[in-house]
Every structure is written in structure tokens, then in C-alpha cells.
Amino acid sequence: MSISVKNVSKRFGNFQALDNVSIEVTSGCLLALLGPSGCGKTTLLRIIAGLEIPDSGSVRYQDTEVTHSRIQDRNVGFVFQHYALFRHMSVFENIGFALRVRKWSQSKVDQRVSELMHLVRLQGMEDRMPSQLSGGQRQRVALARALAAEPKVLLLDEPFGALDAKVRSELRAWLRRLHEEIHMTSVFVTHDQEDAFAVADKVVVMRNGRIEQQGKPVEIFEHPANPFVMDFLGHVNVFHGRQENDVPLLTGFRGPEEGEGSGKWVYVRPHELDLYLHNQVDGSLVGTIIQVLPVGGIIRVLLEDPVSTARIQVDLHHLRAKELLLENGKRMWVAPKRIRTFEPEYSI
């Protein structure tokens, strides 16, 4: 079932939480609302769920207008940020709650709950209390509970927020697989770009109650619409400069011509820079290595521009790094493989 949000605005006192926001979630799509805290992503999710009523605008599920209908009438599955498991009930009763209030027979409840326990891989834990579960298990109970009454839409508020890094990445992969299995229209909120990119079919980047950009993860990552999105999606080197003959010019640093955009500031991701022992590329920038860090599969090199003392971060493949014999204090030439330029923005 598709979700369509049109021109929704919401204000809390003097705070404009949402300002004329519209999104479309196609049926079976897994969409991520991504943004820093206070950007309105949770408010938007709560409006989609029916936990908040928008000041203006409308929410539709497929062809049904639901803007003003209550959450209990919408048949949505909602996973709360801290799971909100019923502390006084066992895992079984937590998951079966939606069925109990719908007055299902005991045998049908048994059957459905055991199906769900299997789906979230918690078989054998029916009698545990929530306080006896780990964070990841609680999250899966919350998910199973939300799915029990076969909702048409699944909404998740910061589903990985309270988990440590390892459990987090496992659950991300698992949630993605689960989505492939059940193909339910889902929206989740996150402030972590990795969450969004690892799981979602479509990402909506928000800031200050507005949508900055929406699209497929690859699209957004490859073609960020503005410096905010570029900056939010990961580390980026910013070179303040000016343009000369339509070519962005930095402190002696000339980018290749396939660059994107037409602004004065040049944005280059760390993995899109390369290091050279000699001035091989026209307009390279000279930098002194101040730190070499192996981070996972890549080598992260921090350089300092001796003129402006600006720091530059370069991520190299470890084979390339070996070739260059990196060491602190060594002078290298930095040249981009790809650049984007934007007009300067001061409001970040």
C-alpha cells in the first residue's frame, strides 16, 4: 500500500517542525527519513502514523484519506525508538497483544505468534520477560509485535538507535532481508546515513523541517543536491576558491573538467582524491602528511596544506598506499579524480 504525504506543515509553539513537506512512498518500498536531530523527521513519521495531526496538508494511504483518523484505526505497525515493550508481559504476550485486543482465539494467537517468533528468530524465548532480553532481541520483539496484526504499513522510529555497532550492522542486514521477504511498505527514521544507505530503497534527506533531497541512495550519494546533503552523507574536503574561465580554481589546485555544479566552493570526497609523489597532474596541491591511519579496508591520510594550513583527508586503497610509501612529514601532491562545486552556504 502506498503512502502519500502532501504539503504537510506542523508547528510546535514557535518551532516550525515541518514546513510544507510532501513525500511519496510507493507500495512495497522501504524509505528512510534521514537528517540531523530536530530536522522534523520523527514528526513526519508520527504524522504518517497518526500519533500527531498536521496543522495543514494531507496524508493518504493508497486512496484513503487518513489525515485525521486515529492510530488505532489506521492499522499501522509502529516500532518505537526505545521499543516500548510491555514490561509486565512475556515475549509471547507482547507479540500477541494486537491479536488479544482483536479477540482472536487462543489457538489462532498461538499459531500467529509462533510464526512471528520464527520470523524474528526468537524461538524458545516465548516466556522471557523484556528485561531478560538483549537490546537486539528487544528490537526484534518490538518488530514482531508491530507485525502481528498484519499491518498495511510498517513505521520505525530510529530502529537501530540504541544498539551497539556490531548488533546494529547485523540488524540492518537482517531488516533488509526481512523486507525482501515480506515486502511491506515501510518508513524508518534515522540520523545515521549508514543506516539509511544500507537498508533503504529510497532516502529522503531533511533539514529544518524541509526536504533537501530525495531519491535512490546511489543517486543521492553520487549527485548531492547541495552542500548540506554532501556534507551530511559523509566526510568531505571543502576547498574555498573562485572560478577562472569556468574552471574552479583553488589555491593552485585545478580540478578535472568533468566536475559537477557551478559554484565557487569545491567539494571532494576523501576517496575521490589521489596522492602522487611528483607533480603529475596539472594544478595539484602540495600537502605534508601529518597522519596515516588504517581504517578498515582503506588507509586514511591526513595532509596539511603548508600555505593555508588547511587539513585535507584522503582515503586510499591499501595497495595504493603501500606503493606510495607513506610516512609522516612526507610532501605529496594531491589531485582529485572527481569534484563537485557549490555556491558557498553559510547556514550549516
Add this chain to the structure above:
Amino acid sequence: MDSFNGDKVAGLSPVPNVAAEAASFAPPSLRDCRTESPFIQYTLIILAWFFFLGILGIPILYLFTQAFSVGISLFFQSIFADKDTLNSIFLTLTIAPLAVLLNTVFGLNAAWLLTRYRFPGRTLILTLIDLPFAVSPVVTGLCLVILAGSRTWVGYWLDRLGIPFLNNTPSMVMGTMFVTLPIIVRELIPVLEEIGPEQELAATSLGANGTQMFLRITLPNIAIGLLYGVLLCNARAIGEFASVAVVSGRIAGATETMPLRVERLFQEYKSPADFALASLLALMAFGTLLAKGLIENRLNYRHHSVKKGKMGQ
């Protein structure tokens, strides 16, 4: 867990029964955890015992010795042979439960409203809800007398509709309610704050209606706190004197509750009947305290077993 019980915590046996659990919360030994000089330690301990015995223990003990000094049979006779005394017991057992019931309904409503919603005047209500603790119950009684007096419109309408109020049970229930109003609310607010609205929202999102949400989620979560509040409220309601004394008119055999009856018997030098009834009142209070203690114990035990479960992970 066993290693905890196993080490030398006052040599307790590691049997996980309620009594042992409760006892293990007591400080293991004075010398282990105090650094004050023995002189200060013992002065403080003696002071504590002095106040406890001097103000609470000895008077109550004396009350019971006086009441039973004439023998068990006379004790019971002085209570159950007097029609007016019996009536006062019956009246107290009517008024206290009624006041507690009404205050429970009000307390649940008010506590839920005050913790779950922000509305104009909320802070004012939160402040004023303690008023009955601060105002003397005599004032409360007088307020009711003035309000329902024959010269006011309230009194006029009560009279027109033929509702007996002053010098009758309704006003006594109201006086008791007024005095015990904050107790249950005060017990429930912190509990409701602590559990937060998320579980209730989750229940709603799963399709529960208001009643289902309250009965299946809110109530089980606050049950212990509510029971605790009800017991305290009950103890206070049974003993209420001043406000009831003012509104009841103190008609012997009709509007006299147990505390009022005790006072009358005392004024009329009817000893040991006054001591007997007073000790019955005290016993009721002890019963309440005992129930409270049992609940607390169960609560501690439950918390404890939850922690155990976590440690087992």
C-alpha cells in the same frame, strides 16, 4: 548470585526466601561502613531509639496494657456490648471505604491527566493538590459547613432536593475525602512519570481502545503504587477526626465515627471502654502497615528477581 549470598554478609543463609532477601538489605555490620567515632555512633543510635520508643512505642504499648488490664472478656464486652460504639465501628467501616473508593477514582483520573497532558492550569493544580496536607482539617470541616449551610444556594438546593448532607454520612465522606485527597495522586504521579507514555501509545498503535489500554497496560504497571496509595489513604481515612467532628454534629449512635466515639468515651471517663476502642483503631492501622510492608517486600523481591535475570544473561 550465589557468591553474593555466600560471602560474609552477616552470615545469612543463601536461601532465597523473602525474609532473607529483606534482611540482606540491612547494613552488614556497623564497623564495616561507618567512619564516625563510636561516641557519635552510639549517641545517634540512642537518640533514634529514644524518639522511637518515647514518642511512638511506649504510648501505644501503654494503650494496649490499659485496654487489656481488665481482662480480655471485659475488653470485648466494652466494645461489643455498647450499641453506640458498635454503630461507630459500622460508620467508620462505611465512610472510610467510600472515601477511599472515590479518591481512587479521582486519583487515577487526576494523576493520569497531570502526567500525560500539558494543559492550562496544570502547574496550579499540581501545587494546590497538596493543599489538604497543609490546611488544618478543622478548616476543611468549617468550609463544608459554611458551603452547605442553609443560607447558601448549595444548601438551598440540597434542601430542595431532599439530600441529607450536614450532620449526615455524605458530608462526613466528603470531609474525609478532602483530607485524604492528595495521597493516591501523590503515589501515582511518580509511577506514571516513570513508566512514561510510550507503552500506552504502543498499545494504542496495536489497536487497543482506551479501556483495553488502561486495563492491560496502565493498570498492571501502576498496580503496586495504587495499592500502596489506597492503603495509606485508608489508614488516614479511618483515623480522620477534626473535619468529621465539625460536619457530623457528633450525634451519638448516629454520626459518630470511631475516633469521635473514642474521644467521647474518654470525656465521659468511660475507661477502659475508651482504651479498648482506641486500641482497636490502632490495630486497624497496624493491619494497614502490615499489608504495606508485605507489598513492599514483594516489590523488592520482584525487582530483585528481575535483576537476577539480567545478571544471568
